[in-house]
Amino acid sequence: MENILNADFLASMIRIAIPLTLAGLGGVFSEKSGVINIGLEGMMLTGAFVAVAATNFSHNPWIGILFAIIVGIFLGLIHAIVTVSFKANQIVSGVAINLFASGITVFLSWLWFNETQIMALERLPIWGFGIPSAGESSSLIRSLIVIFAHHSPMVYIAFIIVLLSHIIIFKTPFGLRLRSVGEYPHAADTLGINVINMRYIAVMISGAMAGLAGSFLSIEQAHFFVKEMSGGRGFIALAAMIFGKWTPFGTLGAALLFGVGEALAIRLQGVFAIPVQFINMVPYLLAIFVLVGAIGRASAPAADGIPYEKEIL
Amino acid sequence: MSKINQKSHFYLVILEKITPFIAILGALFIGSLVILLMGENPIQVYKMMFGLAIGNRDGWGNVLFRATPLIFTGLAVAFAFRCGLFNIGGEGQVYVGAFLAAYVGFTFTGLSAVLLIPLTIFAAALGGAFWASIPGILKAKTGVHEVIVTIMMNWIAASLTFYLALLYKAPATESMKAAGVQQMIPHTSEIAEAARLPRMATILSYFNIQFPSHNPLNVSFFIAIIAAVVIYYILWKTNLGYEIRAVGHNPMASEYAGISIAKNIILAMVISGALAGLVGTNEVMGYKFRWRQELFLNLGFNGIAVALLGKNHPLGVVLAAILFGILSYGGALVNIFTGGKIPRELIIVIQAVIVILVVVADEIVKRLIIRRKLV
Numbered sequence: 117m118e119n120i121l122n123a124d125f126l127a128s129m130i131r132i133a134i135p136l137t138l139a140g141l142g143g144v145f146s147e148k149s150g151v152i153n154i155g156l157e158g159m160m161l162t163g164a165f166v167a168v169a170a171t172n173f174s175h176n177p178w179i180g181i182l183f184a185i186i187v188g189i190f191l192g193l194i195h196a197i198v199t200v201s202f203k204a205n206q207i208v209s210g211v212a213i214n215l216f217a218s219g220i221t222v223f224l225s226w227l228w229f230n231e232t233q234i235m236a237l238e239r240l241p242i243w244g245f246g247i248p249s250a251g252e253s254s255s256l257i258r259s260l261i262v263i264f265a266h267h268s269p270m271v272y273i274a275f276i277i278v279l280l281s282h283i284i285i286f287k288t289p290f291g292l293r294l295r296s297v298g299e300y301p302h303a304a305d306t307l308g309i310n311v312i313n314m315r316y317i318a319v320m321i322s323g324a325m326a327g328l329a330g331s332f333l334s335i336e337q338a339h340f341f342v343k344e345m346s347g348g349r350g351f352i353a354l355a356a357m358i359f360g361k362w363t364p365f366g367t368l369g370a371a372l373l374f375g376v377g378e379a380l381a382i383r384l385q386g387v388f389a390i391p392v393q394f395i396n397m398v399p400y401l402l403a404i405f406v407l408v409g410a411i412g413r414a415s416a417p418a419a420d421g422i423p424y425e426k427e428i429l
Numbered sequence: 430m431s432k433i434n435q436k437s438h439f440y441l442v443i444l445e446k447i448t449p450f451i452a453i454l455g456a457l458f459i460g461s462l463v464i465l466l467m468g469e470n471p472i473q474v475y476k477m478m479f480g481l482a483i484g485n486r487d488g489w490g491n492v493l494f495r496a497t498p499l500i501f502t503g504l505a506v507a508f509a510f511r512c513g514l515f516n517i518g519g520e521g522q523v524y525v526g527a528f529l530a531a532y533v534g535f536t537f538t539g540l541s542a543v544l545l546i547p548l549t550i551f552a553a554a555l556g557g558a559f560w561a562s563i564p565g566i567l568k569a570k571t572g573v574h575e576v577i578v579t580i581m582m583n584w585i586a587a588s589l590t591f592y593l594a595l596l597y598k599a600p601a602t603e604s605m606k607a608a609g610v611q612q613m614i615p616h617t618s619e620i621a622e623a624a625r626l627p628r629m630a631t632i633l634s635y636f637n638i639q640f641p642s643h644n645p646l647n648v649s650f651f652i653a654i655i656a657a658v659v660i661y662y663i664l665w666k667t668n669l670g671y672e673i674r675a676v677g678h679n680p681m682a683s684e685y686a687g688i689s690i691a692k693n694i695i696l697a698m699v700i701s702g703a704l705a706g707l708v709g710t711n712e713v714m715g716y717k718f719r720w721r722q723e724l725f726l727n728l729g730f731n732g733i734a735v736a737l738l739g740k741n742h743p744l745g746v747v748l749a750a751i752l753f754g755i756l757s758y759g760g761a762l763v764n765i766f767t768g769g770k771i772p773r774e775l776i777i778v779i780q781a782v783i784v785i786l787v788v789v790a791d792e793i794v795k796r797l798i799i800r801r802k803l804v
Contacts, residue, residue, distance in 0.1 A: 154576060194785075204788040207515050207576060211733050212784040218727075219777025226772040227467070351580045358577075393592035400581040407573045 123259035125379055130263070131337065133368070133375035134274045135160070135329040139353035140360065140367035141281050142325030147362060148285060149318030150298035150419040151199055154210030156326045157350025158217030159191045163330025165221040168236045168341040169228060177238045181270070181331045188327020191217075192320040200315045203423035214350075222343045233342040236335050243269045268336050270328075277325075281364040294318055298417035301424045311424045326350065348400065355403040359410045362417065370406065377402040438801045445794045449738050449745070452787035453752065460779040467771065474771060478759030481766070488758070490629060490644035494716075496747075496754030497646075498523075498708040498725075500653035502732025503750050504660050505557075505704035507741040511664060512697035513677035518564060518579025519705040519729025521586030522557035524722070526706020528590045529556030531713045531720035532597070534620025542623040549624045550652070550710055557706020558699045560586060565698025569691035575698070583729070587722070591615070594720055616721035626715040647715030656704060657743040663700075664743075673697050705729060727777075734784045740791075753780065 139156050146153040163184035171180030191213055198209040225232045244265035248258055285291040296304040297314045305311050333349070334341045352374060359373075360366025381398035384390065461471030482488050502519040509516035516522075530553035537545060564578040594615040629646040633639075664670035675683040676693040684690050712724045735753055739745025760776035 198785055198789055202789045202792050204792045208737060208788050209785065211517060211730075212781050212788075215730060215734065215784065216778060216781035218730075219774045219781055223772045223774035223778060226769070226774070348580060348584050351577050355577055355581075391592055391595075393588040393595075396588045397585045400584040403581045404567070404573075404578055407577060408567065408571055411571045411573060 123262040125383060126263045127266070128382075129372060129375035129379040130267070130271060131375075132378045133371040134271055135332045135337070135349055136353045136356050136371035136374055137278060137368050138274055138329035138332065139326050139350055140356040140371055141277065141364055142322035142329070143354050143357040144281065144285070144360075144362055144364060144367055145294070145318045145325065146322035147357070147420050148298045148417055149294050149315045150301060150417060150422060150424070151196070151315055151319050151322075152206040152210065152421045153192075153195060153319060153322050153326075154207060154351070154354065155191065155195050155213030155217075156210075156322070156353055157346055157348065158210075158214035159188050159323050159326035160330035160333065160350045161214075161217045161221055161344070161346040162191060163188050163327030164334035164345055165224065165234075165330075165341050166327070167331030168234050168334045169224070171335060172229075172234065172237045175238055177236070177240045177335050180236075180238075180335055181328065184327040184331035185324045186327070188323040188325070188330070189320045190323070191327075192323020193316070195323070196316045196319040199423065200312055200319065203425070206421055206423075218344060221341075225341070225343065233340055235340045239339065240268045240270065240336065242266060243272065270332050270336055274332075275368075277328075278364045278368045285364065295417070297424070298419055301419050305424075305426065315424070329353070352399055352403045355407050358416075359406045361410075361415060373406070374399055374402060438798070441794060441798045441801060445791075445798065448790040448794055449740065449749070449787055451790050452738070452783050455786045455790075456779045456782040459782050460775060463775065463778065464771065469767075469771065474763060474767075477766060478763050479755065481762040482755045482759035486639070487641045487644055490640065490646040491758045492751065492754040493650050494644070494646040494711070494754075495757050496750040497650045497653045497711040498728045499731055499735045499750035499753050500657060500747055501704050501707045501711070502729050503735030503739060503746040504653075504656055504732075504743060505701045505729075506732045506736035507739065507743070507746050508660055508664070508673075508704060509697050509701040510736060510741045511670075511677050512673045512693055513680065514565075514568070514694065514697055514701070515576050516561065516564075516579055516698065516701045516705075517576060517730070517733060518561060518582045518702075519732045520725070520727070521579070521583035521729070522560045522702040522705035523708045523725045523729050524583075524586040524590040525560040526553045526555070526557030526702075527709030527713050527725060528593055528617075528720050529553060529706070530709035531617050531620055532593075534624035534713065534718075535597075535618045538621040538623075540621075540623060545621060545623045546626065546714070549620070549714055550707070553706045553709030553713070554703035555706070556709070558703040561698045561702020561705070562695065565695040565702075568698070569694040590720070591722060594722065599719065614721060614723060616717075617719045619718045620713065624714060625718055626710065628715070645716050647711065649711035649715040652707065652710050654747065656707060657747050660704070661743040669696065705732070731780065734780050737784050738787055756780065 139160055142156055143153060166187045167180040167184040170183035171177045195209055195213055198204050199206045222232055225234060244267060245261045247261055247266055285294060293309045293314055297309060297311045301311045330346065333345060338345065356370035356374060357367050359370040378399050381395045385392065385395050464471040464474050482492055502523065505519050506516055530549050533549045533552040560582060564575045564582060567573045567578055568575045594617055597617045598615045599618040626648040630640040630642040630644055664674060672688045673693050675688055676690050680690050708725065708728055713720060717724055731753060735746055735749045739749035756776045756779065760773045763771050764773040
């Protein structure tokens with residue numbers, strides 16, 4: 117057991133949890149304002165593609181990440197136009213964005229690179245301490261470095277974003293407005309809060325988070341883009357958000373739980389003869405169990421999923 | 430209400446009916462902008478696309494062959510939607526239903542066609558129904574949102590059926606043994622001759638109608654049309670359909686009127702899943718005669734677009750599926766004839782734009798009508 121539950125295991129748990137956390141935060145911002153965003157999956161996928169494409173064109177991974185965020189914001193804007201301004205069904209719009217993403221990423225892959233699997237030419241550096249070799253320092257220090265201080269910069273940035281999101285949503289006037297348009301938009305409107313604007317901003321932040329999450333998948337985890345590589349993580353992120361009661365820290369916690377599940381499944385494969393297909397099911401099964409477990413204690417924003425009508429028609 | 434208002438109201442009702450056409454034109458326009466950006470002539474590309482797809486019998490046969498699974502998955506989404514449910518798990522239900530059909534087809538090889546064909550069709554529906562019943566029961570009993578659960582069930586189905594395909598992998602052929610290679614993508618053994626659906630060419634030859642024998646169009650297309658008629662009948666002519674639509678329209682009022690929400694949710698999901706599973710009749714029983722994952726890729730997801738474009742009505746679903754069949758077959762041909770210059774994924778982009786435009790146009794027209802009524 118000790119060669120399963122070691123420092124490397126915890127480090128891989130964190131790496132698996134990062135994209136889920138970021139996309140889940142996207143869900144938190146969007147749904148706190150009253151807009152369901154199941155387009156997270158497609159926004160992640162597009163972010164993953166754009167990150168690799170822009171990295172390869174500019175030879176700078178940071179530019180890749182930047183463009184992934186910009187494209188995420190753009191897709192968020194489309195979702196906002198369709199659902200907030202035109203008040204169309206939010207699930208349908210999200211499905212359309214996912215469909216669009218799976219088409220456009222492969223379309224542009226063929227057009228720009230002539231293949232559907234694109235290697236990322238550049239990588240982000242590792243920030244933190246180097247891992248000491250055995251005997252150089254105690255195993256405790258080595259473990260601590262592996263878990264906390266030997267990661268891609270995006271890992272640290274993700275944790276900072278969780279903290280910032282918590283502060284923004286729960287400690288600032290902006291966050292109060294955001295939550296008020298998601299709980300009781302008519303009351304917010306009478307107080308002079310622009311419901312439409314708030315929802316646009318929230319959905320675009322959501323897109324930015326999903327795009328960033330996607331860039332982590334391709335540039336950091338896989339070092340390549342391949343079609344459909346988001347693999348349902350946008351939806352798992354939504355499950356994490358629900359289990360985390362629509363809060364940033366709760367979402368992080370739930371994402372880490374998914375990280376444990378997936379990392380454990382990968383390790384156990386080496387111990388028992390479990391077919392790889394059953395290992396692959398673990399995150400999805402876990403998501404269903406987590407959702408069932410969240411029933412009764414979860415509390416969605418009151419106006420979540422309901423388009424805002426100024427006058428009730 | 431003044432006479433003028435009534436008249437303009439009438440125009441709006443017409444407008445409401447034709448929103449899908451506006452959406453299709455809008456999407457083709459956006460698609461043409463993309464083609465222009467690629468430095469090609471959109472009129473030529475579209476001419477090629479439609480000309481090749483529906484210019485002759487072979488083209489029509491391929492279009493209807495591609496439309497058949499979309500009729501099934503489109504009906505699946507539309508039926509669940511009538512109960513207020515988003516079944517976006519068609520993908521997984523197709524995998525499981527088609528696998529069960531293939532399993533029955535290659536296992537009960539001793540049976541005669543009279544028995545084996547209905548049994549295999551039933552297996553396809555049963556597999557899909559079973560897979561959809563899980564999110565249905567979870568939704569009815571615990572309230573877990575079906576959207577996330579059905580998506581998760583898709584991925585689980587993909588892994589499970591892939592595992593089963595390895596388990597029931599077709600034995601290596603002599604040529605593969607000689608070359609010492611293995612199947613790259615696992616596929617099952619072929620189903621029994623008695624489980625196969627006749628090709629359209631065979632049927633038409635009885636009537637002395639010329640039809641290319643290599644064309645994959647088969648009897649499954651008729652099964653899809655029958656399914657559309659049956660779904661229409663269930664929804665609008667039976668108590669079950671009335672209850673399902675009532676729950677979809679206003680669950681609280683239905684409960685108050687003595688209609689069980691839970692029962693109807695589970696039933697709607699089971700029927701929806703059965704429809705998705707029936708895709709197995711086309712791809713397994715009528716086309717490749719074996720289960721192979723890539724045969725079913727995106728059929729479930731495209732069913733969502735088909736249902737939306739068809740306004741969740743069986744007739745609309747059939748027409749939308751045929752349109753998507755044209756786009757899909759035409760897009761594939763354009764890709765080949767331009768030497769890969771225009772990737773076929775352009776069609777997926779156009780489909781996504783159709784979905785967005787159709788919901789936006791519907792919403793605008795709905796609002797206009799409500800405003801008229803208030804005047």
